[in-house]
Amino acid sequence: ICFLFSGLIGRSWAMVFASGGFKVKLYDIAQQQLTSALENIRKQVKELEESGFLKGALSAEQQLALISICTDLKAAVEGATFIQECTPENLELKKKIFGQLDLIVDDNVILSSSTSCLLPSKLFTGLKHVKQCIVSHPVNPPYFVPLVEIVPHPETDPSTTERTYSLMKKIGQSPVKLNREIEGFVLNRLQYAVISEAWRLVGEGVISPTDLDLVMSDGLGLRYAFIGPLETMHLNAEGISNYCERYRDGMRLVLNTFGPVPEFSGEIEQKINQAMSEKIPVVPKVLDARRKWRDECLAGLSKLKKQMKSD
Numbered sequence: 403i404c405f406l407f408s409g410l411i412g413r414s415w416a417m418v419f420a421s422g423g424f425k426v427k428l429y430d431i432a433q434q435q436l437t438s439a440l441e442n443i444r445k446q447v448k449e450l451e452e453s454g455f456l457k458g459a460l461s462a463e464q465q466l467a468l469i470s471i472c473t474d475l476k477a478a479v480e481g482a483t484f485i486q487e488c489t490p491e492n493l494e495l496k497k498k499i500f501g502q503l504d505l506i507v508d509d510n511v512i513l514s515s516s517t518s519c520l521l522p523s524k525l526f527t528g529l530k531h532v533k534q535c536i537v538s539h540p541v542n543p544p545y546f547v548p549l550v551e552i553v554p555h556p557e558t559d560p561s562t563t564e565r566t567y568s569l570m571k572k573i574g575q576s577p578v579k580l581n582r583e584i585e586g587f588v589l590n591r592l593q594y595a596v597i598s599e600a601w602r603l604v605g606e607g608v609i610s611p612t613d614l615d616l617v618m619s620d621g622l623g624l625r626y627a628f629i630g631p632l633e634t635m636h637l638n639a640e641g642i643s644n645y646c647e648r649y650r651d652g653m654r655l656v657l658n659t660f661g662p663v664p665e666f667s668g669e670i671e672q673k674i675n676q677a678m679s680e681k682i683p684v685v686p687k688v689l690d691a692r693r694k695w696r697d698e699c700l701a702g703l704s705k706l707k708k709q710m711k712s713d
Contacts (some may be wrong), residue, residue, distance in 0.1 A: 404429060404482040408439035408471075410514050414544045417443055420465040421458030422573030428471045429478035435637035436471040455701040457545070457574060473612060476506050484569060486538065487515045496525055502503060502530045512562055514538040518590060521583045533559040536566050539587055540575075546700035548576040551587045561626035602661050605670035611677035627703060628710075 403419045405412045408430045416426045430436045433444060444466055451462040460466065472478040479485055485503065489495050497513060503513055513535045516523055526535035537553035544550075550570045554563050563579060570577035586594060600614050609617070625634060632642070639645035664670070680694050 403427070404479050404485045406485065407489050408436055408480075409488060409490075409589060411540065411542065411544065412486075413439050413443055413446075414542075415486055415488060415516070416469055417447060417465075417545050418457070418575065419573055420468045421456070421460070423458065424468065424573070425462060426469045426687060427482070427502075428469065429473070429477050430471075431473060433473055436473065440469070440471055450701075453698075455698075455705065459651075475502060477509060479503065479511070482511055484512045485514065487513075488527045491517060491519065493520055493524060496520065500525060500529060500535070504531050504604065507531060507534075509534070512536065512566055514566060519586055522553055522558070522583065523583060526555045526557075532557045534562050536562050537583075537587075538566055538570070538577075539589070541589060543697060543700075544575075546704060548574065548699050548704070549589065550575045550577045551580060551589055552577050553580045553583050553587055553658075555583070598664060599660065601664045601666065601670060601674070604674055605664065606661075611674045612681060628707065669671075 403424050404427045405416050406429050408428045409642075412428060412430075416428055419426050425453060428436060430439070437448075447456065447462045447466055450456040456465075460468075485649055487496060487499055487503075489499060494515065501513075507513065509531070511524075511534065513529075513531060515522075515535075515537050516539060517525065517537055518539055520537075522535065522537050525537070529535060532555055535555050536558050537551070538650050539551040539553065541547040541549045552563060552566050552570070565681070567577045567579060580590070584591070598617070600645060603609050604611050604614055629633060629637070635645045638640050682688060
């Protein structure tokens with residue numbers, strides 16, 4: 403497996419695949435960037451092993467032995483069966499990378515992008531190997547959040563989708579297949595709907611920013627960690643049809659009061675920023691500590707979910 407560029411997502415992907423026993427090659431244009439990425443991965447993998455949260459059946463050293471680095475693109479992708487692009491969300495940059503790959507790969511390798519919002523039709527149209535192209539959108543951080551959205555280009559061969567799906571299952575991720583591309587895919591469409599209403603509720607003075615987050619973390623989020631909104635509806639009544647019979651009028655009444663899409667700027671932005679900054683100061687050391695705490699919580703929750711499923 404080859405990962406193009408060794409930023410946060412590339413490093414996390416590399417750790418996930420190595421935990422599944424795959425040989426991994428990290429590519430970047432700067433040797434120092436790769437050296438730093440490898441040191442970061444080693445530190446994280448060792449810490450995960452010590453805390454009991456290391457994924458997979460292999461030891462930390464065995465997993466680390468599977469990861470190598472390369473600054474030559476052609477050498478990096480040689481022999482790869484799956485190539486995952488992890489560059490920043492820049493359409494022209496990504497198109498440039500896939501254009502280069504299109505000239506050097508064979509007809510068997512899968513070309514995959516980690517993009518969170520760029521449509522496959524914008525990324526891959528016109529490529530000679532378009533049938534082998536697909537989006538595999540992870541959730542940050544991929545090591546702790548297993549969902550992967552698999553989004554095909556209109557010309558993607560069904561076998562590419564199936565092979566990608568099987569590969570993600572094999573490494574312990576939770577892949578979902580979109581039948582067609584759509585702006586924002588599915589996760590971000592759901593996420594943006596929540597963010598949008600959260601922004602409006604705070605902006606209209608209904609609730610404070612910190613209490614708004616509590617509604618999700620100690621309310622909706624608890625059950626959504628195990629079941630989705632549709633199963634929630636199903637269980638909160640005698641099935642979906644009964645739920646709709648009971649609540650459709652109330653849902654429509656509330657939904658019709660939702661306002662326009664927020665600008666995400668101005669006074670409301672300042673209000674939310676102040677509240678969040680008071681809770682978590684925008685200082686690298688503090689942010690990193692909070693992210694580490696978040697990842698530890700996610701790792702613990704993931705372990706609990708796995709245990710509950712096996713039970």
